[in-house]
Amino acid sequence: MGAEESRNGNYGLMGASAVVHNMKRQVQHARPWSLLHQCSLDQWKSGHAGAAGFVETTMTCTGMVNKECNPTFCISRQGIINVNKSGPVFSFRRKSKFTKMAEHFEYNHIPAHLSSIQNFHVKSVLCYRGDMVVLHLVRNLMTQFGVIDLAINKFTGIFGKKSVEFVNEALRGEISPDCNLCLIKIPSLTTNNCFDFQLFSLHTRELLTEIVPPYNHALFTFDPRFCSSRLAVTSFLQGEDNSLSLVQLPGWDVVATNSRVDDLRSSLSPHLKELQYSRDGHMIFAVMATSGCHCREKKARRFQPIDISIYVLNGDNTQTLHCIQYHRYTCALHSCPINYMPLLSVCGSRMAIVLNDLDTSIDHIQVYKLPTTGDLQNRCRIRILQTFAPEFIPKLPLPGRLISYLKFKPETT
Template identity: 75%
Template structure:
């Protein structure tokens, strides 16, 4: 357990988003955002507020001017129906499709989700849908042009691999004995694209709880499996390594409020922080997701007010949800910081896009969308992240702040250095 001095240090690092409003950027045009950002970023301390604007201004140029490629910060989709934790229909531009074709007649009476419709219509071969009776339940995870689908056939869950670039269905793996609901599954593709780690309920006779299963995507074979002590464990691959390290919550026995760094595929625990949440002994149900910064030196754990807040979001007559972003050292799992803010969204049913942070192309800035209690206007705030790591990483940040993302691969530099600038693991 953390010492009293350690708890005081963690409380001292807390900062609400509303505590750092220095100046009003609301009237600033998109052309002035970049100049203002570059001026402040040199002298500002870590976690300083660099920019604030309305969500409309963010969408109309402020986000792109601040070097954020991902500027979609809201989505009306329902998680596990229209969206999944790893795939947003709004960010990925999926639309409803016409399902009147003959080979979809066997499901004509079913209610489709937009995401399942899109992939079943555009990417699943017709013979799999019509003859072998496969249908899509959801997108389990995605990375680049590779998408892993949750498929169901004859009341049994399976996983399918799609290469979006080649528009090709690559095959099926991980056949299960029963059909799982989307909420029971979580998956992630390794940074090098070679493996996929899936959390799912165990199907072994006499088994109870959940397991991690690690698959090799090229051969679609199961590499290793481990039983979990807690069903609500969440995980994410470290982007600095090909597939050899993950961060995972509640992985250690009797440590339900913990964050561990685990070496793969041996499942060896490298380091554990036994006190992630300051206010609760368990991370369930408040913890929604964990993710790494682009350079892998920081880990972000996003926790929200539990329960359904759909009525509050619609009427805004009640209190919004409280969002807390805990920040940890990517090498030691030590607690570094916490940002807290308010958001009119339902953390149980709304897409995670509505309250999750996004990161700039250079990886040194974080943006969040939030609400003031006194106004319903959606605001976006950009914070400076601490620059960690060696001189090489610091040089990468400066280069990415100086050149647009589309020009990086055209720079007259060796291939391995180009890959490093593009955050490829181990400079692949």
């Protein structure tokens, strides 16, 4: 089922309270992948997002991936610091949001002897999870990475020093669900036109293991159900350029593989843009987009919208479950992925996308019902998260282990 049926779900000027009533009524009878709700961007920001069970209201971003953002970090959606914050670190001249953020980290977190004497500068936020932030730092035309623990407001150290300076778009990083490891995709310094997967400990800041995937466009993401031992990786096996594999760390052992992710193409490059797990880890979303740059014509919107396809795969065996297709007026090469990536609800049982109909350039939001998977415990988690607001979850009279489960934190052994 595609998103072309959007006009059948137009809820007009429905208020937030009516959205809550409508969602409760529909989720009882709707089948998985059904369209639950549709609204405009303004309605989404003015209350429909919260009424539908979503915390995030930012669904579009004018940022360019190669300038202020990277595929795993959006300057408009980040929740690390308030980039509009005023203070002595910010001058009166107009600055971009990321310039303010870079100065914030350099002034408040990076020790003075590193930023002023050794000339370290923040080039980007490589990735973050919870209170852990990994920065892309440069010094004397060399790349290295810095770790900040916002829980204790401390810069904990530097790792991964390289002999050259890399551009932001050449790097991809992700912190493991337990915040102990960081996996970074980085251009190889020993083999031409190749990339390395390097796994670092964020506590010792040592390189634990590395591997060279057979294809440069391979993407990865951690399974949220495991502390740091399970990955989903695309094009990980030689001769399997249209595949998704579940990989076990630290030995890089392949657990399962789907050799045909995209039904329309033989290779995932250059159409695969992002890889993302559902909140409970039972599904994997592979987001495809038609190629081509339309940045110059964006304001006039004289070009055709790009086609987005979200292939949904089983998180345990990589089997293809579903595909949602829709259209979007954006550039998949340079635009922030926020503009076409799916957004998951607090309970993890609903997915929101922003899209355009072919006959209009107006942006609107659609909310879909995801299949309820897992055991009874997971179903109870969904119901609890649909009943209580996120800020009340830590206050519930439950053991800490259950509170962590409600927050989708992996169980430590």
